[in-house]
Amino acid sequence: MINHIWTVLCRESVIDNQTNNVSLLNVLEQLEINIAAGVNFSKDKDLVVPISFELVSLWSRDDTKKKAIDEINISIIGHDGQKIKTLSKKIEIPKGKKRLRSRFRISGFPVKKSGIYYFVLKINNFKKEIAKIPLEVKIN
16 A cells, blocks of 8 residues: 655756655745736636646655555636646556655646645545645736
8 A cells, every 4th residue: 555655846856866755846836827928817717827847755654575556636727616627647566665755746727816726646446535735826
């Protein structure tokens, strides 16, 4: 069984080749979007913010005698509770390993208005929410 340890939303992650440690750069808690004067912004249509970011997770397991495979599903939930986008990724912890990091790289972020947006993680085998990462969006 694969266990979720933590998940962080950040602009970028870097893995050190010598130590295999990960550095999370520019952790995102809030996204402030400034609309330039004269730009026609309609709250009825999504504004796709040209930003790249990563959702980095650490997974573990107890039984290392065989490989563990599962699918992780991430839903991006808008300020209004509606699902904006769904992503999925197969993760595999090889035989003999106890931990695995996964990185979802995401480009572009669709927003309609200010509010709290969520990144909801589910493991395919459990179908239940295992993490809910908030991102506050402010449009000026």
